[in-house]
Amino acid sequence: MRITSPITAVAAAAFTILSSWAAGSQAAPVDGARIQAADREPGNWMSHGRSYDEQRYSPLAKIDQANVGQLGLAWTYKLDVDRGVEATPIVVDGIMYTTGAYSIVYALDARSGKLLWKYDPQVPRDWSGNGCCDVVNRGVAAWKGKVYVGSFDGRLIALDARTGKPAWTTDTVIDRNRSYTITGAPRVVKDKVIIGNGGAEMGVRGYVSAYDAASGKLLWRFFTVPGDPKQPPENKAMEMARKTWSGDAYVQQGGGGTVWDSMAYDPELDLLYVGTGNGSMWNRKVRSPGGGDNLFLSSIIALKPDSGEYVWHYQTTPGDTWDYTATQHIILADLRIKGELRKVLMQAPKNAFFYVIDRKTGELISAEKFAPSNWASHVDMKTGRPVENPEADWTKEARLIFPSPFGAHNWQPMSFNPKTGLVYIPMQETLILLAPDNNAKYVRKGIFNVGLQPFDMPEDPKGLQQVADAHKGHLLAWDPVAQKAAWDQPHVTIWNGGTLSTAGGLVFQGSADGRAVAYAADTGKKLWEAPANTGVMAGPVTYTVDGEQYVTFMAGWGGAFALGGAMANVAKVRPEARVLTYKLGGKAKMPAPKRVMASLPKLPPVTATxxxxxxxxxxxxxxxxxxxxxxxxxxxxxxxxxxxxxxxxxxxxxxxxxxxxxxxxxxxxxxxxxxxxxxxxxxxxxxxxxxxxxxxxxxxxxxx
CATH class of the missing domain: 1.10.760.10 (Cytochrome c-like domain)
Known part of the structure; x- marks a missing residue:
């Protein structure tokens, strides 16, 4: 009887997989059973949050607190467009699938970084102006031999995972006269590709849709805000929502509520959870003059994935008027709370409250502030509603508000480590002076339609520095049971990367000022860092090939904060889009950073008064x-x-x-x-x- 060592067996299996891939058999043979059993093959990262619960926790432990200092660069790959990079790579059987700006898809050998194929959806560059926050993309989904990507101009595209050739394309946009975009990563549940859209600032109506994974046929669509009150509501959920809006101005304005990022799925309960965005316009006095909660803005909604039928919702910010989206990362976990094991959903949205919710019923279990805020004092546990501060109502006169629309936590994903029981949040302290334009009207697509006066930032360098100094970034370790911070690591500024936690006792995060960093998950002590040459915003992943553990950071500066100007210059980085992959003892060399040298040309005279x-x-x-x-x-x-x-x-x-x-x-x-x-x-x-x-x-x- 021949005995094969575990290491030899793993290597042989990997060789067989790669050989069969090259020979033409199906690549990325991912399905629901495989994602649900993700812990049985921890060397892969098969779904956006690694598993359906979106915990972004890896059981891999070869890299740990004792040896993480030995991490070195294994390989790099230069992306085509130097703009914001927000993708979470998918890694299946030694192949990495990831995206860059303008929704370009790359398939790379996860061991070496060698390009296997590339697909450019040829997003029309004149569609760029229809997005609020850069031409970014947060990644792909893999399912049964196909790779799915949402293009910035609103198409959903299925690619052959082996060749990168399109299998089908469908248009997800319901109205091409509106500024619809896709920046989020699809999820696949029960042979259905789930995708939302962006554009609330620009004046669109939000929805989430499911398409047949094999054919691209639309299976169902759930609108997140009501349509024209002169028309019958699409379903009972929209009938319920319509009662929480007043007037009909929101129809022309779009309404908002876009599902532009977070989703999670519970196979046991068979519930799909989606987070919805802000109102369009932001100004609720203009959007819904008679008041109302304006469902389902800034809400977490539970749907049946087979039909898109509404099950329950929880609204984090009723009648939202601060751009406090609930599209931030959703995590599912089982937590012991007051002696009882609870199936919970956790979210830390822009509004600075950390929510723990019963994911079966939508019941609020707890909510506490994880960052400074002045818009609400607390959440009333009897009603589940925030107790708003009247002084934060800027629809009457200008008010200083914190957090700002950048949020106390934006799209950058957080992670949960079941060993430490902590959630690792890219937290940020932000503020803004909001002033109303209560006569605002919807203008056209490609324009911010928000119902407020232009932001008033100081022009002089000292004033700008004071504003920049008031914005602070943190890596915050949060105890969701005790609802308090366990530790906190400060950053140079806001807009730092998403987090990854591992069984090796580590938390990985990129920084706005251009570093890849590892911290001790229990204490927050910094254990390792490496230069990235650019800001790192995306959430890192870890995987194995041939028994070797790798950690990948998608690097590239951009997004809403970087586009906004002067404050972002505190980070002292420029866009340089790369895949950076590390391993123990890695010896690859980081390319020299891009230098931008510019001198002022001869200036025309100022003749204006x-x-x-x-x-x-x-x-x-x-x-x-x-x-x-x-x-x-x-x-x-x-x-x-x-x-x-x-x-x-x-x-x-x-x-x-x-x-x-x-x-x-x-x-x-x-x-x-x-x-x-x-x-x-x-x-x-x-x-x-x-x-x-x-x-x-x-x-x-x-x-x-």
Whole structure:
């Protein structure tokens, strides 16, 4: 009788899998049974959160607290587009499937980083302006030989996992005259590909849809907010929701409630959980003048995955008017609370409360603040509702609010370690001054339709630094049973990466200032770090090939905070999109960081009056700042318009008219008559002169 060692057996199995893949057999043979039994093959990462419960916890322990300091770079792979990277890689049987900007899909050898195939969905660059927060993508789903990706322009695409060739494509967008996008990763449940959409800021109606995994046929769709009250509601859930809205202004505004990120599935209860986004418009006085909770904004909804039928919901922020989405990461776990083992759902949404909910019934078990906030004092456990602070109602007059729409926790995924019992949250302290525009009307697609005045950020460097200093990033270890912090690691700024926890007693996280880091899961002690050359926002994963454990970080700076401008410059990074994979004893070399050297061109004169420049500033911050930064200070992702050359200034009107549509620059000429275009350009020129003076100041100081 021949005896084979476990190591030899694993290596032989891996060789067989890779050989059969290369020979043409089915790749990515993932199904529900395999995902449910994920702990039996911990070397794979087969679903977005590794398993249906989305815990982002790996049983792998070869890399542990004792040896993590020996991690070295195993391989890197350069992505095509240097923009924000938010994907969680899927790793199945030695093959990694991941995405970059503009929804480009890559299949890589997980051992070496060698490209096996690439698929570019050819997202039209003129669709870029329809998104709020960069042309990002959070990854793919794998199922029965196919890889599924949602493209930024709203298509759902099935690819052959072996070749990358499209098997089918379907359009998920219900209205091409609205700014629908897809940035989230699909999930596959019971042969159904589940996908939502983004666009609430831009004025869309939210929904989540299920498509047949084999054919792409639409199986069901659940709208998250009601439609036109003049028409019959789609189902009983929409009939219930409609009673919580007033008037019909929301129909033109879109309503919002988009399912742009979080989902989880409980196979035992056979329930699909989705998180919904903010209202459209943000301003509830404009959106629903008579008040109301505006279901199902900022809610967690339980649905039957076979039919999309509503089962229960819990609304984290009734009548949301602060952009406090509940689209943040949802985790399922079984926790012992007051001596009873409870099947719970956990979420730490933007609004700064950590929620523990009975995932069978939707009953609120507990809710406590995990970050500073002033919009509500606490959650009333009798009603399950937040007790709002009247001073946080900015629909009447400007108010300083925290957290800001960046949230106390944004899309970056958290993780749960069942050994420590802790949840590891990319927490952030943020604030904003919100001022109402109660006469706001829906304008058109490609424009923020939120019902507030343009954000007023200081122009001077000292004032900007004060605002930046008020924004603080943390890696927070949270005890969901005791509802209190266990430990806290501060960061340079906000917008740090998602987390991964492992049986090796580790928490991995990337940082906004360009590092890959490992911490002790029990104490928070930093044990290892490596340079990433760019901001790291995505959630890392770990896997094994041939018995070797790897840790992968998707690196690339971008997203809403980075596009916003000056505050993001505290991170001192620029976009550089790469896959970074580490292993014990890795010897690969990190490529030198990209250097961007720019000098101011010869500047045109400022001819506008102070009053005209004030108008130009309002126009810039109202229309341009979302991409090019408040007060014309870029965050480094998209061009800094203060550096426009004389040639670009000569064709300024043409650019606003759409000359650069295929480069991703939207047209604004229909919103800006020629005199407005002139004062907008003058403001940009004025800000270039301001920068020239700032750059000259150190030389003047040195000469004194």
């Amino acid at each position: 102070p009053e005209q420049l004030a108008l130009g500033r309002a126009l810039f911050n109202g229309y341009c700042s979302v991409c090019h930064g408040f007060n014309a200070i870029s965050g480094g992702v998209l061009p800094d318009l203060r550096y426009l050359t004389p040639e670009k200034h000569q064709i300024f009107a043409g650019i606003l008219a759409g000359a650069y549509l295929q480069k991703g620059m939207p047209a604004f000429a229909d919103l800006l008559p020629p005199d407005y275009q002139a004062v907008l350009q003058q403001y940009i020129i004025k800000r270039a002169h301001d920068l020239e003076q700032e750059l000259a100041q150190p030389q003047k100081d040195a000469a004194r």
